[in-house]
Amino acid sequence: MNVQKVVDRKKLDERVVHMPWFVQQFIDYKLPDLSPSTLLEYIRDYEQFFGWLRAEGLSVAEHNAGVTLLELETLRMESVVGYRLHLTTRTEGTNSKITVSRKMSSLRSLFHYLSQIAEDEDFYPLLKRNIMAKVEIKRIHKPKDTAAKLKGKILEEDELIEFISYIAEGYGHDIENNKQALYAHEHNKERDACIASLILNSGLRVSEVVNLNVNDLDLNNKLLYVYRKGNNDETFKTPVYFREQSKDDLVHYLTLRETRYRTPKREKALFVALPNGQTEGKRMTKRAIQAMIIKYAKRFGKPYLTVHKLRHSFATDYYLQNDIYKTKEQLGHASTETTEVYAHLTDKTMSEAIERRAE
Incomplete structure (x- = not known):
């Protein structure tokens, strides 16, 4: 493993244990295909999202690790819109459109895994309702615009x-x-x-x-x-x-x-x-x-x-x-x-x- 991957993998291992069990399961699923650096970005995005859920009273968990599948399953569209608004207007360093798009894509990946791939002991999806499937992620950075x-x-x-x-x-x-x-x-x-x-x-x-x-x-x-x-x-x-x-x-x-x-x-x-x-x-x-x-x-x-x-x-x-x-x-x-x-x-x-x- 190259030097940067070793560093990022160590950071990933340190932070993933503070995530809910189903996020840890998702990271294990993605590990063979994505670099530790990319997965570390996923963890940072989930830390921010779960922190916001708790601050808004949409989760009763005292720590991010306590956020439940039911709390994700019962999220309303207005909450997703509210989070997107939070990312674009929060006073401490607003995010660019590209950053917001990436953060929402991270959530879509997690919700897709929980609703379409992961199963419980009865072979049913872990997440019965996927609110993020309704969120359209527009392509932001076209080559001409980047140039x-x-x-x-x-x-x-x-x-x-x-x-x-x-x-x-x-x-x-x-x-x-x-x-x-x-x-x-x-x-x-x-x-x-x-x-x-x-x-x-x-x-x-x-x-x-x-x-x-x-x-x-x-x-x-x-x-x-x-x-x-x-x-x-x-x-x-x-x-x-x-x-x-x-x-x-x-x-x-x-x-x-x-x-x-x-x-x-x-x-x-x-x-x-x-x-x-x-x-x-x-x-x-x-x-x-x-x-x-x-x-x-x-x-x-x-x-x-x-x-x-x-x-x-x-x-x-x-x-x-x-x-x-x-x-x-x-x-x-x-x-x-x-x-x-x-x-x-x-x-x-x-x-x-x-x-x-x-x-």
């Missing part, structure tokens, strides 16, 4: 190389009066630039970067072997190509990996950090990489840039030279529908390029 939201929030053309160079050199000049920040940057700039370079030259997801081990790297053939999202075969790693520029950055970083981060021989992780007060380097976390990219992005003048938008940046650039099927394969998408986003993005890029040449 429109990404426009101006990703790196384009020469910016890909400029951002990597900024991490390696430019950021240091911008913070030269902050001795503590400058020291940290001098210590980590080669590693940080290498991570950004790898994503911008391969399109890897942050979880895939975190899970990389040194022996997953084939420098001669410019290949990485990664656990792809959605692939539950723990014995198979997918080969993913990266560009020449990233090869140079990886070679440079690898010369520093052991000595600078005091990385022990037993540590297999490709990207490591040496936390304050620690004597040995250890695998970087997903959160650390995300925070690192955001730090550089703000100074670079692209405050909306995130690790995932680096992946979008690569994909848009890659799609300009390749077809949708090669782009899908490179990014590890389950279907070309997801990859269509880059067709819409590059349509705009190409039209702008034509206009510039006409000037």
Whole structure:
């Protein structure tokens, strides 16, 4: 099992025991097909829903684990509408339409399992009435709409190389009066630039970067072997190509990996950090990489840039030279529908390029 899955599985095991027995049964049913990360999102959604039921007096349970099937079975449509309203209007951080749609889909999955798949000792459905079957989940994020939201929030053309160079050199000049920040940057700039370079030259997801081990790297053939999202075969790693520029950055970083981060021989992780007060380097976390990219992005003048938008940046650039099927394969998408986003993005890029040449 890859590193991120181990972490998520542990969190899932810790939280699922605080759910009603029928939710625990549902999670066990889904475990072979869905990743621990996805199931953890389900648990968070159920925690919020059951908490709301209890707060509204729709469940008499003192804790979420005490919510009963009968209480779910006797919910009225007005209660479901009320919960949806709660998600969109609650004062502490309202949810986007996409988030609300996902949370309602999580509930539909649970209610469908309880009413259509799970059985009691007499072979009857656990849930006799499924109120969530009446709830229509509209498709929110169409590829064209997603592309429109990404426009101006990703790196384009020469910016890909400029951002990597900024991490390696430019950021240091911008913070030269902050001795503590400058020291940290001098210590980590080669590693940080290498991570950004790898994503911008391969399109890897942050979880895939975190899970990389040194022996997953084939420098001669410019290949990485990664656990792809959605692939539950723990014995198979997918080969993913990266560009020449990233090869140079990886070679440079690898010369520093052991000595600078005091990385022990037993540590297999490709990207490591040496936390304050620690004597040995250890695998970087997903959160650390995300925070690192955001730090550089703000100074670079692209405050909306995130690790995932680096992946979008690569994909848009890659799609300009390749077809949708090669782009899908490179990014590890389950279907070309997801990859269509880059067709819409590059349509705009190409039209702008034509206009510039006409000037």
